[in-house]
Amino acid sequence: MSEVPSSHAKRRPDRAALFIAPVLFLLACVIWWDAGRLAEVTNYSRIGPATVPHVVAIGLALLAVWTAFEAWRGDFPEREPVEVQPVVMIVAGLAGQMLLLKTAGFSIATGVLFALTAFGFGRRKLWISLPIGIALSFVIYVIFGRFLQLSLPTGPLEHLFF
Amino acid sequence: MNTFEFLLQGLVIAAQPMNLLYALIGVTLGTAVGVLPGIGPALTVALLLPVTYKLDPAGSLIMFAGIYYGGMYGGSTTSILLNTPGESASVVTALEGNKMARAGRGGPALATAAIGSFVAGLIATLGLAFIAPFVVKFALSFGPREYFALMVLAFVTVSAAFGDSTLRGLTALFVGLGLAVIGIDQQTGQARLSFGVPDLLDGIEVTTLAVAMFAIGETLFVACQGNRIPEKVEAVKGSVWMNAQDWARSWKPWLRGTAIGFPIGAMPAGGADIASFLSYSTERQFSKHKDEFGKGAIEGVAGPEAANNASAAGTLVPLLSLGLPTTATAAIMLAGFQQYGLQPGPLLFATNPQLVWGLIASLLIANFMLLVLNLPLIGLWVKLLTIPKPWLYAGILLFATLGTIGANPSVFELGMLLVFGLLGFAMRIFGYPIAPVVVGLILGPMAEQQLRRALAISQGDVTALFMSPIAAVLFGLALLAVLVPLVLRARGKGEVLSQFAANED
DSSP: OOOOTGGGTTOOOOHHHHTHHHHHHHHHHHHHHHHHTSOOOOOTTOOOTTHHHHHHHHHHHHHHHHHHHHHHHTOSOOOOOOOHHHHHHHHHHHHHHHHHHHHHHHHHHHHHHHHHHHHHTTOOOHHHHHHHHHHHHHHHIIIIIIISOOOOOOOHHHHHHO | OOHHHHHHHHHHHHTSHHHHHHHHHHHHHHHHHHHSTTOOHHHHHHHHGGGGTTSOHHHHHHHHHHHHHHHHHHHHHHHHHBOOTTOGGGHHHHHHHHHHHHTTOHHHHHHHHHHHHHHHHHHHHHHHHHHHHHHHHHHTTOOHHHHHHHHHHHHHIIIIISSSOHHHHHHHHHHHHHHHHOEEOTTTOOEESOTTOGGGTTOOOHHHHHHIIIIIHHHHHHHHTTTOSOOOBOOOOSOSSOOHHHHHHHHHHHHHHHHHHHHHHHTTSOOHHHHHHHHHHHHHHHOSOGGGTTTOOTHHHHHHHHHHHHHHHHHHHHHHHHOOOOSHHHHHHHHHHHTTTOOOSHHHHHHOHHHHHHHHHHHHHHHHHHHHHHTTTHHHHHHHHTSOHHHHHHHHHHHHHHHHHHHOOOHHHHHHHHHHHHHHHHHHHTTOOSHHHHHHHHHHHHHHHHHHHHHHHTTTOGGGGGOSHHHHHHHHHHHHHHHHHHHHHHTTOHHHHHTTOOOOO
């Protein structure tokens, strides 16, 4: 909403947003480099698997320059302050589920995700939320894994019942 | 056979007991999930996709249609009873609806939203049934270059035309197009951007991306704001039924909303949010009770809600007849079709008419079910709104990961879910729209295929792309859709466009 340049002439460069430009440029470089090693299939249209990646890479590079320009002028919308701790907890929950899934099975791994997400939102009593999460995940496992026959990974808890 | 006969045939298919059951399950799940705050129609559809994995194509698509319409109904309940600014498609409903709820008129607000959605859904679905065959006939004359031009137009309208920044819209689109390159090239079989990782050879799943960006990105975004925004659920006081005056003030906005919403959805011109916003400003001009606007005018709920639903049905016109998704929700529906190897488009009407017409007919039936489900049972849905945030978001993540694990139980897939979730979170923080990424991912490979076909026909001559009148007009429109908003914003008129931001669906 802050694309109105003239009235806000005295904006400062937006450092965090300025960081986006090199990321986009790097992405463009990776796509360009990868397209370069594709074998060109000789046909008379000069169009091959590398054409579209090249176009996308050029597009991203141009957008990187434009982003740098807007970030320098401070044209990005103002951001609210970010609380880091809840985000870390939820990411930890997702990572925990990912790592536990094969060994501990669906219910326990997803229970961990559930409890840590609730923690991130302020329910800090893990000894309450973890059992709730595991029980809920187990019910979901029974409904989806048994009745709807989705192949969900099993672990000790699932083996105990089935 | 004409449209009537096809539609009757479709009704016979949709009225089979099993299909009725699928539709009922679909609308119930759709409403239940759509009602949850923070979940828009796109995420509703993405979250519930795994439920349909094990069904046959017809049953699954019928359930899917129910989920889509149910999600739209559920969303309006949320915005009336819980003022959730930021959810774009329902912002307008929240403007007047939440005020009505605070004034103790939540019942009539919910009723006019539900009945308006029903009227709009009915008319617009019939519109879909009668217009789609014409579009199909027209589309049969399309060659690769016309299709490519059409997709370019869709790219531009989704990313650049609306929203508050051309730059951020286009960036989101190109990120999606970049992700679309990953995997095996359809024509030469070469692996692109897969870095030797076998899991990447199949490309990135649209559902994984959509669930990650919408569910995980949104959860992280809400979490990082802490408890700054207190949320209050308005209780439904008094009768759900509308009085005579409510009816008198509602029926015209319903019809006007439908007339505005359906064409906007049917053209590749953006999502339901644009339609509902236009309807709101129209109602404000037509209303005899202008002073009530901003304080809870029933017209301001009736019109936008009708427009919302009419445009949702309108979106199905390009999706079914051209295979062209113009919103994130439609992109996910397209992914649902593709999991059965079905490609929507003119050919589907010829090769699989039972499926297409069964789907259209079941939309009509789903609409009736939703009216019954929403008016008397509204109290039940309201209870869902009172789930405390920690449990709500923990549950959302549970279901989000369930879908991914159910589709592909691999650690790598969950890793991608996390990475794209963080990407979606970062994009939200910096004000990037999400929908262009999803549309870019699914439409990118299709556009590439058409482009390469077109250029193979023209023997590599790029100018041939613009030599057909239809393609030239479509490219011209696409160019205008980029330039006009740029000029408007540069001249300080960007505020209007940013209110049309197509974020959620």
